[in-house]
Amino acid sequence: MVGDVGDLYQALADHTRRLILDELTERDGQTLFEICGRLATKHQVTSSRQAISQHLDVLEAAGLVVTRRQGRYKFHHLDTRPLRAVTERWLRSAEPTQENP
Amino acid sequence: MVGDVGDLYQALADHTRRLILDELTERDGQTLFEICGRLATKHQVTSSRQAISQHLDVLEAAGLVVTRRQGRYKFHHLDTRPLRAVTERWLRSAEPTQENP
DNA sequence: ACCATATGCAAGTGACGGCTTGCCTATCAA
DNA sequence: TTGATAGGCAAGCCGTCACTTGCATATGGT
Numbered sequence: 399m400v401g402d403v404g405d406l407y408q409a410l411a412d413h414t415r416r417l418i419l420d421e422l423t424e425r426d427g428q429t430l431f432e433i434c435g436r437l438a439t440k441h442q443v444t445s446s447r448q449a450i451s452q453h454l455d456v457l458e459a460a461g462l463v464v465t466r467r468q469g470r471y472k473f474h475h476l477d478t479r480p481l482r483a484v485t486e487r488w489l490r491s492a493e494p495t496q497e498n499p
Numbered sequence: 500m501v502g503d504v505g506d507l508y509q510a511l512a513d514h515t516r517r518l519i520l521d522e523l524t525e526r527d528g529q530t531l532f533e534i535c536g537r538l539a540t541k542h543q544v545t546s547s548r549q550a551i552s553q554h555l556d557v558l559e560a561a562g563l564v565v566t567r568r569q570g571r572y573k574f575h576h577l578d579t580r581p582l583r584a585v586t587e588r589w590l591r592s593a594e595p596t597q598e599n600p
Numbered sequence: 601a602c603c604a605t606a607t608g609c610a611a612g613t614g615a616c617g618g619c620t621t622g623c624c625t626a627t628c629a630a
Numbered sequence: 631t632t633g634a635t636a637g638g639c640a641a642g643c644c645g646t647c648a649c650t651t652g653c654a655t656a657t658g659g660t
Contacts (some may be wrong), residue, residue, distance in 0.1 A: 546618085549638090
Protein backbone atom coordinates (compact mmCIF):
# COMPACT_ATOMS: atom_id res chain seq x y z
CA MET A 399 0.00 0.00 0.00
CA VAL A 400 1.10 3.56 -0.54
CA GLY A 401 -0.21 5.08 2.68
CA ASP A 402 -3.14 4.84 5.04
CA VAL A 403 -5.89 7.35 5.64
CA GLY A 404 -4.06 9.23 8.35
CA ASP A 405 -1.17 10.11 6.08
CA LEU A 406 -3.42 12.46 4.13
CA TYR A 407 -4.33 14.55 7.16
CA GLN A 408 -0.82 14.43 8.54
CA ALA A 409 0.44 15.78 5.23
CA LEU A 410 -2.00 18.68 5.35
CA ALA A 411 -1.11 19.54 8.94
CA ASP A 412 2.05 21.45 8.06
CA HIS A 413 2.00 25.05 6.89
CA THR A 414 4.92 24.72 4.49
CA ARG A 415 3.41 21.65 2.85
CA ARG A 416 0.17 23.53 2.26
CA LEU A 417 2.18 26.29 0.59
CA ILE A 418 3.81 23.67 -1.62
CA LEU A 419 0.37 22.47 -2.69
CA ASP A 420 -0.54 26.09 -3.43
CA GLU A 421 2.51 26.50 -5.64
CA LEU A 422 1.84 23.26 -7.49
CA THR A 423 -1.74 24.36 -7.99
CA GLU A 424 -0.51 27.56 -9.61
CA ARG A 425 2.18 25.84 -11.68
CA ASP A 426 2.19 22.06 -11.92
CA GLY A 427 5.24 19.90 -12.61
CA GLN A 428 7.96 21.87 -10.83
CA THR A 429 11.34 20.56 -9.72
CA LEU A 430 12.61 20.64 -6.16
CA PHE A 431 14.77 23.72 -6.83
CA GLU A 432 11.92 25.58 -8.47
CA ILE A 433 9.68 24.93 -5.49
CA CYS A 434 12.42 26.04 -3.11
CA GLY A 435 12.86 29.27 -5.04
CA ARG A 436 9.19 30.09 -5.12
CA LEU A 437 8.70 29.34 -1.44
CA ALA A 438 11.62 31.59 -0.57
CA THR A 439 10.71 34.55 -2.75
CA LYS A 440 6.93 34.46 -2.47
CA HIS A 441 6.38 33.14 1.03
CA GLN A 442 9.59 33.90 2.93
CA VAL A 443 10.19 30.23 3.67
CA THR A 444 13.78 30.00 4.86
CA SER A 445 13.93 26.22 5.15
CA SER A 446 16.76 24.31 3.54
CA ARG A 447 16.48 22.32 0.37
CA GLN A 448 16.51 19.06 2.34
CA ALA A 449 13.60 20.24 4.45
CA ILE A 450 11.53 20.91 1.34
CA SER A 451 12.57 17.55 -0.07
CA GLN A 452 11.33 15.82 3.06
CA HIS A 453 8.06 17.70 2.79
CA LEU A 454 7.67 16.48 -0.78
CA ASP A 455 8.27 12.92 0.41
CA VAL A 456 5.43 13.27 2.90
CA LEU A 457 3.12 14.70 0.24
CA GLU A 458 4.01 11.86 -2.09
CA ALA A 459 3.38 9.25 0.62
CA ALA A 460 -0.04 10.81 1.12
CA GLY A 461 -0.78 10.52 -2.59
CA LEU A 462 -1.11 14.26 -3.04
CA VAL A 463 2.00 14.53 -5.20
CA VAL A 464 3.21 12.17 -7.92
CA THR A 465 6.74 12.41 -9.27
CA ARG A 466 8.21 11.86 -12.70
CA ARG A 467 11.93 11.51 -13.29
CA GLN A 468 13.52 12.83 -16.44
CA GLY A 469 17.29 12.83 -16.56
CA ARG A 470 18.58 14.60 -13.51
CA TYR A 471 15.29 16.40 -12.99
CA LYS A 472 12.40 15.18 -10.89
CA PHE A 473 9.11 16.86 -11.64
CA HIS A 474 6.38 17.05 -9.03
CA HIS A 475 2.76 16.90 -10.04
CA LEU A 476 -0.30 17.58 -7.93
CA ASP A 477 -3.05 15.01 -7.44
CA THR A 478 -6.00 16.40 -5.57
CA ARG A 479 -8.13 13.27 -5.69
CA PRO A 480 -7.26 12.15 -2.15
CA LEU A 481 -8.66 15.45 -0.88
CA ARG A 482 -12.14 14.38 -1.87
CA ALA A 483 -12.08 11.90 0.99
CA VAL A 484 -12.30 14.87 3.36
CA THR A 485 -15.40 16.16 1.67
CA GLU A 486 -17.08 12.80 1.42
CA ARG A 487 -16.42 11.89 5.03
CA TRP A 488 -18.12 14.79 6.82
CA LEU A 489 -19.81 17.01 4.25
CA ARG A 490 -22.10 14.30 3.02
CA SER A 491 -25.50 15.42 4.23
CA ALA A 492 -24.78 18.90 5.54
CA GLU A 493 -26.34 21.82 3.77
CA PRO A 494 -24.15 24.78 2.75
CA THR A 495 -26.22 27.48 4.43
CA GLN A 496 -27.96 25.94 7.39
CA GLU A 497 -29.56 27.98 10.14
CA ASN A 498 -29.08 26.93 13.73
CA PRO A 499 -32.10 27.09 16.05
CA MET B 500 -10.31 35.88 16.48
CA VAL B 501 -11.27 32.29 17.11
CA GLY B 502 -8.45 30.58 15.26
CA ASP B 503 -6.30 30.92 12.17
CA VAL B 504 -6.28 28.78 9.06
CA GLY B 505 -3.72 26.32 10.36
CA ASP B 506 -5.86 25.33 13.32
CA LEU B 507 -8.30 23.59 11.00
CA TYR B 508 -5.69 21.27 9.52
CA GLN B 509 -4.02 20.72 12.87
CA ALA B 510 -7.37 19.65 14.27
CA LEU B 511 -7.87 17.12 11.49
CA ALA B 512 -4.38 15.69 11.91
CA ASP B 513 -5.27 13.48 14.86
CA HIS B 514 -6.95 10.11 14.48
CA THR B 515 -9.03 10.35 17.64
CA ARG B 516 -10.33 13.80 16.69
CA ARG B 517 -11.44 12.46 13.32
CA LEU B 518 -13.32 9.70 15.12
CA ILE B 519 -15.01 12.34 17.27
CA LEU B 520 -16.16 14.13 14.13
CA ASP B 521 -17.47 10.80 12.85
CA GLU B 522 -19.47 10.27 16.01
CA LEU B 523 -20.89 13.78 15.95
CA THR B 524 -21.82 13.26 12.32
CA GLU B 525 -23.78 10.18 13.28
CA ARG B 526 -25.38 11.76 16.36
CA ASP B 527 -25.06 15.49 16.86
CA GLY B 528 -25.18 17.28 20.22
CA GLN B 529 -23.52 14.75 22.48
CA THR B 530 -21.98 15.40 25.85
CA LEU B 531 -18.38 14.68 26.77
CA PHE B 532 -19.29 11.47 28.58
CA GLU B 533 -21.41 10.24 25.70
CA ILE B 534 -18.54 10.80 23.29
CA CYS B 535 -16.13 9.02 25.62
CA GLY B 536 -18.46 6.05 25.85
CA ARG B 537 -18.95 5.76 22.11
CA LEU B 538 -15.25 6.06 21.39
CA ALA B 539 -14.49 3.33 23.90
CA THR B 540 -17.14 0.85 22.84
CA LYS B 541 -17.16 1.41 19.09
CA HIS B 542 -13.55 2.32 18.38
CA GLN B 543 -11.53 0.89 21.27
CA VAL B 544 -10.23 4.32 22.24
CA THR B 545 -8.77 3.89 25.72
CA SER B 546 -7.93 7.55 26.28
CA SER B 547 -9.02 9.25 29.48
CA ARG B 548 -11.88 11.69 29.75
CA GLN B 549 -9.44 14.60 29.98
CA ALA B 550 -7.76 13.56 26.78
CA ILE B 551 -11.09 13.59 24.93
CA SER B 552 -11.90 16.94 26.53
CA GLN B 553 -8.67 18.39 25.21
CA HIS B 554 -9.47 17.02 21.77
CA LEU B 555 -12.84 18.74 21.89
CA ASP B 556 -11.12 22.00 22.82
CA VAL B 557 -8.93 21.71 19.73
CA LEU B 558 -11.94 20.99 17.55
CA GLU B 559 -13.77 23.96 19.01
CA ALA B 560 -10.78 26.26 18.44
CA ALA B 561 -10.77 25.13 14.81
CA GLY B 562 -14.44 26.02 14.50
CA LEU B 563 -15.45 22.44 13.73
CA VAL B 564 -17.37 22.04 16.99
CA VAL B 565 -19.61 24.52 18.74
CA THR B 566 -20.72 23.98 22.33
CA ARG B 567 -23.92 24.78 24.17
CA ARG B 568 -24.17 24.67 27.94
CA GLN B 569 -27.37 23.57 29.63
CA GLY B 570 -27.21 23.06 33.35
CA ARG B 571 -24.35 20.73 34.12
CA TYR B 572 -24.34 19.37 30.60
CA LYS B 573 -22.30 20.69 27.71
CA PHE B 574 -23.52 19.60 24.32
CA HIS B 575 -21.17 19.46 21.35
CA HIS B 576 -22.43 20.25 17.89
CA LEU B 577 -20.68 19.71 14.59
CA ASP B 578 -20.05 22.57 12.19
CA THR B 579 -18.64 21.36 8.90
CA ARG B 580 -18.50 24.75 7.23
CA PRO B 581 -14.75 25.26 7.89
CA LEU B 582 -14.08 22.06 5.93
CA ARG B 583 -15.20 23.79 2.75
CA ALA B 584 -11.99 25.80 2.86
CA VAL B 585 -10.15 22.61 1.91
CA THR B 586 -12.29 22.15 -1.15
CA GLU B 587 -12.08 25.76 -2.22
CA ARG B 588 -8.32 25.93 -1.81
CA TRP B 589 -7.17 23.06 -4.00
CA LEU B 590 -10.18 21.44 -5.63
CA ARG B 591 -11.31 24.59 -7.37
CA SER B 592 -10.95 23.66 -11.02
CA ALA B 593 -10.52 19.90 -10.79
CA GLU B 594 -13.29 17.72 -12.13
CA PRO B 595 -14.78 14.99 -9.91
CA THR B 596 -14.05 12.08 -12.27
CA GLN B 597 -11.06 13.08 -14.30
CA GLU B 598 -9.05 10.63 -16.35
CA ASN B 599 -5.29 10.89 -16.36
CA PRO B 600 -3.46 10.46 -19.68
C1' DA C 601 37.87 13.33 -17.53
C1' DC C 602 36.28 17.18 -14.99
C1' DC C 603 33.07 20.09 -12.79
C1' DA C 604 28.62 21.99 -11.86
C1' DT C 605 23.95 20.88 -11.27
C1' DA C 606 20.02 18.21 -9.15
C1' DT C 607 18.80 15.15 -5.86
C1' DG C 608 19.31 11.40 -2.08
C1' DC C 609 20.60 9.35 2.54
C1' DA C 610 21.29 9.48 7.46
C1' DA C 611 22.16 10.99 12.11
C1' DG C 612 21.28 14.43 15.53
C1' DT C 613 18.63 18.24 17.85
C1' DG C 614 14.93 21.12 19.66
C1' DA C 615 10.19 21.96 20.10
C1' DC C 616 5.53 20.79 19.99
C1' DG C 617 1.55 17.55 20.73
C1' DG C 618 -1.10 13.92 22.99
C1' DC C 619 -1.72 11.84 27.24
C1' DT C 620 -1.79 11.09 32.11
C1' DT C 621 -2.30 12.35 36.98
C1' DG C 622 -4.15 14.98 40.65
C1' DC C 623 -7.13 18.20 42.34
C1' DC C 624 -10.86 21.60 41.90
C1' DT C 625 -15.61 23.69 40.58
C1' DA C 626 -20.51 23.42 39.36
C1' DT C 627 -25.03 21.40 39.00
C1' DC C 628 -28.77 18.32 40.46
C1' DA C 629 -31.29 15.02 43.47
C1' DA C 630 -32.23 12.93 47.97
C1' DT D 631 -26.48 19.59 53.39
C1' DT D 632 -24.63 15.61 51.48
C1' DG D 633 -23.30 12.88 47.80
C1' DA D 634 -23.13 11.84 42.99
C1' DT D 635 -22.66 13.45 38.35
C1' DA D 636 -20.54 16.43 34.61
C1' DG D 637 -16.91 19.04 33.56
C1' DG D 638 -12.44 22.23 34.19
C1' DC D 639 -7.47 23.52 35.31
C1' DA D 640 -2.61 22.71 35.47
C1' DA D 641 1.79 20.39 35.62
C1' DG D 642 4.67 16.85 33.88
C1' DC D 643 6.24 12.90 30.76
C1' DC D 644 7.38 11.06 26.40
C1' DG D 645 7.20 10.28 21.61
C1' DT D 646 6.94 12.34 17.15
C1' DC D 647 7.99 15.87 13.77
C1' DA D 648 10.32 19.55 11.30
C1' DC D 649 14.75 21.02 10.54
C1' DT D 650 19.71 21.14 10.07
C1' DT D 651 24.28 19.33 8.96
C1' DG D 652 27.39 16.50 6.44
C1' DC D 653 28.34 13.48 2.98
C1' DA D 654 27.09 10.67 -1.13
C1' DT D 655 25.10 9.67 -5.85
C1' DA D 656 23.74 10.74 -10.55
C1' DT D 657 23.13 13.36 -14.73
C1' DG D 658 24.67 16.75 -18.23
C1' DG D 659 27.83 20.02 -20.38
C1' DT D 660 32.61 21.30 -21.83
